[in-house]
Amino acid sequence: MATIRKEENGFKSILLVCPDKKRRTIRLGKMHLRTAEKVKTKIEGIAANFAAGVDLDPQQAEWLRSIDDKLHERIAKCGIIKPRLNTTLSAWLNRYMKTHDVKDSTKRSLERAKDNLIDYFGADRQIRTISSHHATEWRHWLKTEGNQRGSEKATKPLAENTVRRRTGRAKQFFDAAKRAGLIESNPFDGLKRTTTENKARQFFVEQNVIEQCIEHAPNQDWRTILALVRYAGIRAPSELVRLRWEDVNLPDRRLTIRATKTEHLSHNGVRVCPIFPELFTHLDQAWEAAPDGAEFVIQRAEYRQPGANLGTTFRKIIERAGFAPWPKLFTNCRASRETELVDRYPIKDVSSWLGNSKPVAMKHYLMVRDSVFARAIQEPTTTPEKPTGTETGTAPSSKH
Template structure:
């Protein structure tokens, strides 16, 4: 049991005997008797959990997560709760990012960028508990006024990740970003379909076989550049089965480990063979000459595109990958295409698939074919009846005449009417 004492100065103190049978004191200051009684009840529950080494009940755990830092520090000082990590925004973000040793360098950069934008708006010394849902809405509005939808969407998703982690660590009682709706990251203005004529012009402007293969693997293989290209090895090219194994660092945390098989499409084979024939014995990587951290394929591709007499498209390598997925999706089931490209159907529909000019041309021409089909079906139907009747030997002579009539009607484009007299 715990007790409450009141000093001459009106300050109240809660005292209790801990599991080591030592008397401990928690000074509340000038607290009302009602507040002191409420805190005493929670102290008793916390102390009982410590003595019995049992987990806290939900009510006590919720109360601990909601109290202020000052009272939490006093409870931690007497061993009733663990010392609370800093809930100042800047400190928490730094510690969270430092703990995430499992993320890729690009993900870490995205986390750092989100941290900078949160700190710019709220300040590093802002207690996370004081950030309300309304504050989160104001931050999102501030973000959208300064950045494109794609950037704002990615940043908002990272902010939700930060605050969700703080709730799970019981550093804050609730998630102020729970109802924040990140803007869509799909930017239609940056979608671009790189047609085959443009691809041919770029290939002709490439300086050598390896650059032609780099471009072909992106445009006709749908590979991510540079991450997937630079890991591609000759040992993973299965010439007999017409496929090659691609490893995607971006998705290696998935169940498949980021590995997928991609067909050696007809557009790829000559370029693969050309580079293979030029490779020295023992060469490991398919892209052998252009490697290293200082190599800027983007700048080189921009020069090649200008040399081809074209204007660079918005997203140099992603647009190539998206163009290939759009082509394949028109020919194969989407789940098959996604397995080859290495993304999900949802991502493909949101960020990759496009409506092309050839879609309109094909749709316009399909109407003419549909108009011809009913007439062709009528001819086919009548002649089918003739064929069925010819099976009966006794009708063979009569059917020979009817067959001639049917053929004549087809040849002259006159709809068949049967043998009944015209009225």
């Protein structure tokens, strides 16, 4: 497919048959024949991948990233790679953010990953010069030093799942850059980005604990918030702040919940959750306390503002009730509800009520409880008796 041509004074060129069937010359300059052979092998492999319609392998992408602009331009003229576009990291990330209309929570997540990339690589770094090795180093930096606020380092490193989520966002940025022809391959491919179960942050919030927290809540809104997150497993704040009284059917015990997280699905993020007896009491009290014509279940507007910091108040309530705050204030309440409901009802129904899938429930919400283990060793499990022949209407066969 390619041949090396020796020229005067040690100069070498590669003759390559391009996709348009024309033979073109790729001038290499002055170099040893052995080095030219290596370059020829690289170019032949890239041309073969192009002809087969497959992506470059990591070694090919790394090599293209490492060569100078002149050689890259000569190879691009053969039509087997895209021309190199010089774009800075900051310019690309800003362009990506401007052209993608996403939810506020997703935008905040992308902004954090964007800041981490610029903090480490620099705003003026050419995006094409970031290799898989650089991406690996960035991930290590993110986990060990990336959790900073201003000029001061945070007291603890980022959690592994946080690092994975931000690595996933970085991959998202660079996947788009690859589609735009700015890079040959994504340097973040292969890095761990799927979140895993963190048992250290699991905590079952007992009902008597949340009831004592409700007693120490500063107002009716907070009593309702705590009841909803613990007894309906409602997501806070996204689902909580959208809840209207028109969604609460107390006579039929039906609660309609509208989830921004799942509104892209076929059900448009709308689900119906039973108003359980333990929840009914608190919602009934909230209804009686609501002013005439109230629209939202949570009355105070400051609680419904985007980015409202409900966690700080929740933590204070827990401490006033005499308990130590659990690791994930709202999520642990939701997981506790799903765990105890699955003990009584089919998981298909429970997942529908709480708005997640069975795999998600199993991976992120359901917990192993000591109380269930204790019950298992105390309560005998009965085995159905084997039916006899007379019980099924047939006589047992005789032995011969």
